[in-house]
Amino acid sequence: MQVSARGEYAVRIAVTLVAGHPNTVSASALAAEQQLPRKFAEVILGDLRRAHLVESVRGVEGGYRLARAPGRISVGEVLRAVDGPLSEVRGRRPEETSYEGAAVNLPRLWVAARAAVRSVLDEVSLAQAASGDFPVQVAELTSVDDAWLPR
Amino acid sequence: MQVSARGEYAVRIAVTLVAGHPNTVSASALAAEQQLPRKFAEVILGDLRRAHLVESVRGVEGGYRLARAPGRISVGEVLRAVDGPLSEVRGRRPEETSYEGAAVNLPRLWVAARAAVRSVLDEVSLAQAASGDFPVQVAELTSVDDAWLPR
DNA sequence: AGCATATCCTATTAATCAAGTAGGATTCAA
DNA sequence: TTGAATCCTACTTGATTAATAGGATATGCT
Numbered sequence: 001m002q003v004s005a006r007g008e009y010a011v012r013i014a015v016t017l018v019a020g021h022p023n024t025v026s027a028s029a030l031a032a033e034q035q036l037p038r039k040f041a042e043v044i045l046g047d048l049r050r051a052h053l054v055e056s057v058r059g060v061e062g063g064y065r066l067a068r069a070p071g072r073i074s075v076g077e078v079l080r081a082v083d084g085p086l087s088e089v090r091g092r093r094p095e096e097t098s099y100e101g102a103a104v105n106l107p108r109l110w111v112a113a114r115a116a117v118r119s120v121l122d123e124v125s126l127a128q129a130a131s132g133d134f135p136v137q138v139a140e141l142t143s144v145d146d147a148w149l150p151r
Numbered sequence: 152m153q154v155s156a157r158g159e160y161a162v163r164i165a166v167t168l169v170a171g172h173p174n175t176v177s178a179s180a181l182a183a184e185q186q187l188p189r190k191f192a193e194v195i196l197g198d199l200r201r202a203h204l205v206e207s208v209r210g211v212e213g214g215y216r217l218a219r220a221p222g223r224i225s226v227g228e229v230l231r232a233v234d235g236p237l238s239e240v241r242g243r244r245p246e247e248t249s250y251e252g253a254a255v256n257l258p259r260l261w262v263a264a265r266a267a268v269r270s271v272l273d274e275v276s277l278a279q280a281a282s283g284d285f286p287v288q289v290a291e292l293t294s295v296d297d298a299w300l301p302r
Numbered sequence: 303a304g305c306a307t308a309t310c311c312t313a314t315t316a317a318t319c320a321a322g323t324a325g326g327a328t329t330c331a332a
Numbered sequence: 333t334t335g336a337a338t339c340c341t342a343c344t345t346g347a348t349t350a351a352t353a354g355g356a357t358a359t360g361c362t
Contacts, residue, residue, distance in 0.1 A: 001153075002152075002153045002238070007240075016252065016253045026337065033253075037322065040322055040323085043321095056338060057337085059338075060336045062336080063338085086302075088152075101184050102167045102169060103163045104283070105280060105281070105283035116270055116271045118302075120263050132255070134260070141263040144266070147266040148246045151269075156351090177309090179307095190352060194350095197309090200310095207310085208309085209359060210309075210358050210359025211305095211358095212360065213307080213308045213309060213360090
């Protein structure tokens with residue numbers, strides 16, 4: 001699960017919009033609060049707008065706001081809007097892979113891995129990401145000490 | 152969870168080595184069986200050797216074999232050997248991230264996502280990947296129809 | 303000894319992508 | 333009309349990816 005700079009920035013921007021919801025917040029304000037390059041933040045907000053996750057208002061007093069309630073947008077949706085699919089194998093989606101010989105069972109493995117990623121990123125809403133009040137299954141994953149250790 | 156061509160090839164090579172275990176298999180034989188570029192397969196096998204996941208024998212009748220029993224090497228180890236860490240956020244490990252303001256809770260989210268990935272890739276051995284006989288928790292993830300649909 | 307078949311090592315390449323930056327056109331409220 | 337904001341197109345720079353090239357080195361067989 002690789003999250004690019006775009007992806008990380010998008011989620012940080014999104015949770016910052018939760019705080020201001022339902023008011024609009026300007027790109028410069030968002031960039032300042034999360035210490036991101038303003039122009040890059042604008043690009044990312046454009047992606048989020050085209051994915052219908054945020055709405056924009058132009059002109060003075062304009063800015064961006066979430067297009068839905070913070071409890072009804074998942075982190076996964078935000079990540080997909082700026083990077084592509086959450087899981088890819090050699091540029092293809094897990095269920096599109098196909099192998100011969102000893103590797104015939106790998107598509108099931110890729111699908112399982114994707115399902116695991118989804119079980120976290122698609123199950124946590126922006127409201128939960130902002131508050132830290134994650135679903136129990138997700139919280140349990142982080143309560144094991146081992147989860148915090150590198151491998 | 153992005154798996155590069157190197158990563159995919161490495162796993163395909165590894166499960167092909169399971170079939171031949173404990174005999175050695177040459178790089179050309181592996182490349183032919185999985186239809187990969189031979190030279191690229193050699194590069195990957197070099198990575199696996201330096202990670203002590205395979206052993207090599209030089210000369211005529213030489214080749215590669217798994218360094219441990221197929222049940223004692225995980226798919227996650229193979230992927231780490233050729234790509235880096237399974238999960239990274241903007242080039243950093245999940246537990247190394249740190250944010251201010253509305254984003255303070257994101258490190259826990261990244262750690263949870265990594266734990267989810269590990270619960271599949273580190274729990275499936277090469278023997279299981281080759282046979283398709285996955286652990287129940289992993290098999291259950293793929294038995295839900297939804298897991299096979301793109302999003 | 304000589305030869306065939308391997309691994310192994312160093313270097314190079316072409317293409318793509320990531321992470322921004324630049325500059326300005328457009329919109330809108332006061 | 334002006335200032336602050338979004339929005340659009342284009343560009344740059346550096347790194348990464350997926351290989352390929354060419355040969356040096358090792359090993360077993362006859």
